[in-house]
Amino acid sequence: MEASHPxxxxxxxxxxxxxxxxxxxxxxxxxxxxERKGLISSRRTSGNQRRYRRETLRRVAFIRVSQRVGIxxxxxxxxxxxxxxxxxxxxxxxxxxxxAWHDDLDARIEQLSRLRDHLTDCIGCGCLSLRRCALTNPHxxxxxxxxxxxTLLVEGLEPDGSDRPA
Amino acid sequence: MEASHPxxxxxxxxxxxxxxxxxxxxxxxxxxxxERKGLISSRRTSGNQRRYRRETLRRVAFIRVSQRVGIxxxxxxxxxxxxxxxxxxxxxxxxxxxxAWHDDLDARIEQLSRLRDHLTDCIGCGCLSLRRCALTNPHxxxxxxxxxxxTLLVEGLEPDGSDRPA
DNA sequence: GGTTGACCTCAACAAAGGTTCAGGTTAGAG
DNA sequence: CTCTAACCTGAACCTTTGTTGAGGTCAACC
Numbered sequence: 001m002e003a004s005h006p007x008x009x010x011x012x013x014x015x016x017x018x019x020x021x022x023x024x025x026x027x028x029x030x031x032x033x034x035e036r037k038g039l040i041s042s043r044r045t046s047g048n049q050r051r052y053r054r055e056t057l058r059r060v061a062f063i064r065v066s067q068r069v070g071i072x073x074x075x076x077x078x079x080x081x082x083x084x085x086x087x088x089x090x091x092x093x094x095x096x097x098x099x100a101w102h103d104d105l106d107a108r109i110e111q112l113s114r115l116r117d118h119l120t121d122c123i124g125c126g127c128l129s130l131r132r133c134a135l136t137n138p139h140x141x142x143x144x145x146x147x148x149x150x151t152l153l154v155e156g157l158e159p160d161g162s163d164r165p166a
Numbered sequence: 167m168e169a170s171h172p173x174x175x176x177x178x179x180x181x182x183x184x185x186x187x188x189x190x191x192x193x194x195x196x197x198x199x200x201e202r203k204g205l206i207s208s209r210r211t212s213g214n215q216r217r218y219r220r221e222t223l224r225r226v227a228f229i230r231v232s233q234r235v236g237i238x239x240x241x242x243x244x245x246x247x248x249x250x251x252x253x254x255x256x257x258x259x260x261x262x263x264x265x266a267w268h269d270d271l272d273a274r275i276e277q278l279s280r281l282r283d284h285l286t287d288c289i290g291c292g293c294l295s296l297r298r299c300a301l302t303n304p305h306x307x308x309x310x311x312x313x314x315x316x317t318l319l320v321e322g323l324e325p326d327g328s329d330r331p332a
Numbered sequence: 333g334g335t336t337g338a339c340c341t342c343a344a345c346a347a348a349g350g351t352t353c354a355g356g357t358t359a360g361a362g
Numbered sequence: 363c364t365c366t367a368a369c370c371t372g373a374a375c376c377t378t379t380g381t382t383g384a385g386g387t388c389a390a391c392c
Contacts, residue, residue: 112235119231239349
């Protein structure tokens with residue numbers, strides 16, 4: 001209802017949840033979910049239906065890209081929360097928050113590379129001594145962001161240092 | 167009870183679930199869980215308590231390292247299932263199954279690197295056009311193993327090709 | 333003004349990877 | 363022989379990221 005003309009310019013600028021879903025390729029249920037989690041927000045019509053600003057399209061795109069990079073929704077939400085609320089985010093704003101992902105990704109890639117390079121030494125050799133292995137050594141370990149196990153591997157496998165391979 | 171001597175050599179070779187937990191740094195509840203999932207197995211004493219072979223220590227270490235690499239438990243279980251059941255796995259056995267992780271890791275690192283290199287182009291520029299962006303383009307996408315979102319990003323952001331940055 | 337598709341809320345379920353708790357048994361030290 | 367730490371099972375609960383369904387409303391076309 002809003003006004004009796006359904007296609008005035010400033011109405012054109014708003015998207016229904018279905019529009020947003022179609023345009024972003026994200027299911028309506030996921031958009032509702034993101035909204036419950038505070039990652040996106042909407043205005044309600046007098047009939048209680050959601051209307052999104054076009055800017056939301058970019059937020060959703062950012063969410064999906066970030067998830068693909070392996071960032072949990074909570075972190076994405078925190079990053080989005082740093083965007084200005086009083087104006088539409090600029091290229092600079094997006095660049096700033098994407099920089100954090102870039103750094104995160106760098107660290108993650110570095111860590112995975114180390115992991116890979118030690119895999120053969122540590123598992124491949126069959127000894128897998130947790131005490132000595134670089135793979136399982138917490139010192140080797142950084143903040144570990146992103147998916148995957150967060151618990152660190154600890155302590156010694158063989159108290160006597162031997163490993164009894166057979 | 168087994169036999170009336172609690173410290174005979176072949177008994178020394180067995181670990182209680184508490185021992186295994188202490189040695190591997192994994193909670194007892196997690197070990198029970200791994201056992202329910204078939205990743206490890208135990209003998210039971212006459213009093214129904216678990217006894218693990220020392221070899222199990224290496225399996226648990228393998229599980230934790232694999233999780234750290236980002237492999238789901240089900241896949242780890244499948245890999246472990248290829249180990250010989252009739253003898254203690256050798257260095258060669260472990261090398262073989264770790265090779266698969268190595269390859270997986272290579273692919274994952276490659277993909278993350280591509281993602282990182284496109285991040286600035288795609289989010290950083292502020293346009294985030296899903297249609298054009300390499301980040302969101304399924305063609306760019308491979309099997310995507312490991313943690314993180316599996317759903318592909320799709321379709322166009324702006325039907326008219328423009329993006330209305332502000 | 334009626335039909336139909338899109339929308340609303342709330343609740344339940346899913347899968348992964350566990351943890352916690354209740355209620356009861358065992359093992360081993362003294 | 364008794365005490366207690368460690369063990370057992372099963373069920374419930376947790377987090378994340380949503381999906382599905384039931385029951386009901388809204389909006390737009392003819």
